[in-house]
Amino acid sequence: MAEAPSIPPLIPDLPDASGHFGPYGGVYVAETLIAALDELKARYERCRDDPAFVAEFEHELAHYVGRPSPVYHAERWSRELGGAQIYLKREDLNHTGAHKINNCIGQALVARSMGKHRVIAETGAGQHGVATATVAARFGMECVVYMGSEDIRRQAQNVYRMGLLGATVVPVESGSKTLKDALNEAMRDWVTNVDTTFYIIGTVAGPHPYPMMVRDFQSVIGRECLTQMPELAGRQPDVVIACVGGGSNAMGIFHSYLGQHDVELVGVEAAGAGLATGHHAASLCAGRPGILHGNRTYLLQDANGQIIETHSISAGLDYPGVGPEHAWLKDSGRAHYVAVTDDEALAAFHACCRIEGIIPALESAHALAYATRIAPTLARDRILLVNLSGRGDKDMATVAERSAVRH
């Protein structure tokens, strides 16, 4: 565990009892779901305070997921950039290849404690779908994953993986046929089957208590860094960098550092073809507050409050909203948010493969791209900690299509 910070925390303990992070968060859902959310909140708080639950969660993380994930000093890359030292938190080495599994294990244990044997999930790129299908297999639960038909076409391999794991993948044909529509459809399933079904939301968004619960399950990432960084680098980092779509890997690594005011926190959004083009997914950098999917947060929307379609080379960042705690961290100034284009992310992807022998997920490549942007401007004794949230095997087809493949 982290030592108590020497300065009192700037960020109060959030969310408040009604699920708000300042003006963000909340429970903006139809009446039918309120009772289920109240039940989930009560149950989750009991689980969180129950040593047996915590012990089982940690056991699963150690023996099934393979935690702790290492921190790795990217020495060659840092030297080549000629500035700050870059350290990578290797969430890509987790079982199923990304941080998503941390949260899925946690929620599956909560579902089991509630006696629910059917789990549902939404997925964009398929990573959260695969992680949910994995834990459903592990705990013997029925699993249904909603996925936009456009994403199914783009991510055929993950669809096949979910099938192997015993999940049913339901194509979603409504709206833009992508992640946000999959989320709508999962909500519709939940409202219909609320007595028997547990909805495993994949990111720190949705109605309270999801943003809090998912953050708590993912916060293992930052907690490990707190002990690993002094061991490896002799001290805590100057800057922590993570990509932000919904924002679960970023909340996971930020959370333990919120009270450490000399550690700068930077979230990296997808600028797609460039913020000026309108083809991007940068809700914090270019959106404004609104209400979608159960919470108030920054959204990409038109003047009339209709949600607009997003673009990113990385399907995992291709979402028009963001977790409400990030909205609060932005407004309060505790974290700041930047955006990186498809091309910059691709360049960082290739550099990471070539220089470090690590194939990162395109999502994580956004965080790497920002690190490579600022590292040369900083002194050699500065430390950047980047959350390498997932591995890039799933992205081979996208990368091959977009890049002149370099041998």
Add this chain to the structure above:
Amino acid sequence: MNRIDAAFARQRAAGRTVLVPYVTAGDPSIAATSDIIDSMVRAGADVIELGVPFSDPMADGPVIQRAAERALANGVNLRDVLALVADVRRRHPSMPLVLMGYANPIEAMGEAEFAEAAERAGVDGVIVVDDPPEEAGDLTALLQRHGIATIFLVAPTTPPERMQRIAKLAAGYVYYVSLKGVTGAGHLDTADVATHLAEIRRHIALPVGVGFGIRDAASAQAIARHADAVVIGSRIIAEIEGGDARDAAVRAGAWLSSIRRALDTMAGVEPTCATTPVH
């Protein structure tokens, strides 16, 4: 007395069930919706719910989703819906008009501006599907200052203590969602509805409308035995989208007339349009 309360009082006095059709504004066009409303008024509608199209209608089934997509493809937004209300209001000065939609279009316009514009247009009530009592306090107070009722949903999963909380905020009527699911789903359980309505009435003094899953004369009659109002949406939209767009108003009106007749026959009153109560 506002128009909603007046309509419920009049029909109660006449021994009739209040009939509440829902249509999505702008499907297939704003002009067509205007005609459809006229046609539904002639068919004996007592309150009209007008859907405000939203890009992500999480609580709606496929039929109303398609209606919203068609309306959005026509570029229809909250301001257009308010203009439509103002237009309808001129022709139907006493017809209660209720907007039903999601929080974000209102949030984008600004709650204060919306409340003012809605009053100016002649809106009587507002249902915001994803704005439960936990979050709705400010908007409800604003709307109340402008003489507009906030209509809340009650679900089969709503516990009694929540009903009391809803009773404190709600005006006009409450809308009982008769099943766990999205709009337009099947499997309506009348006995279950009757049990829940009895519980709701113990806590909420307002009239209760029942919707989600009413699709024909028989299901409308079954619900009318227990409810003050029946709300019908998806089935009317199916009628609207199921043929030539030019005749949509005629089809919607004819179908709604059949429901009006069924309700009035059951109540033992002369089947007629709703202007003159007949005992």
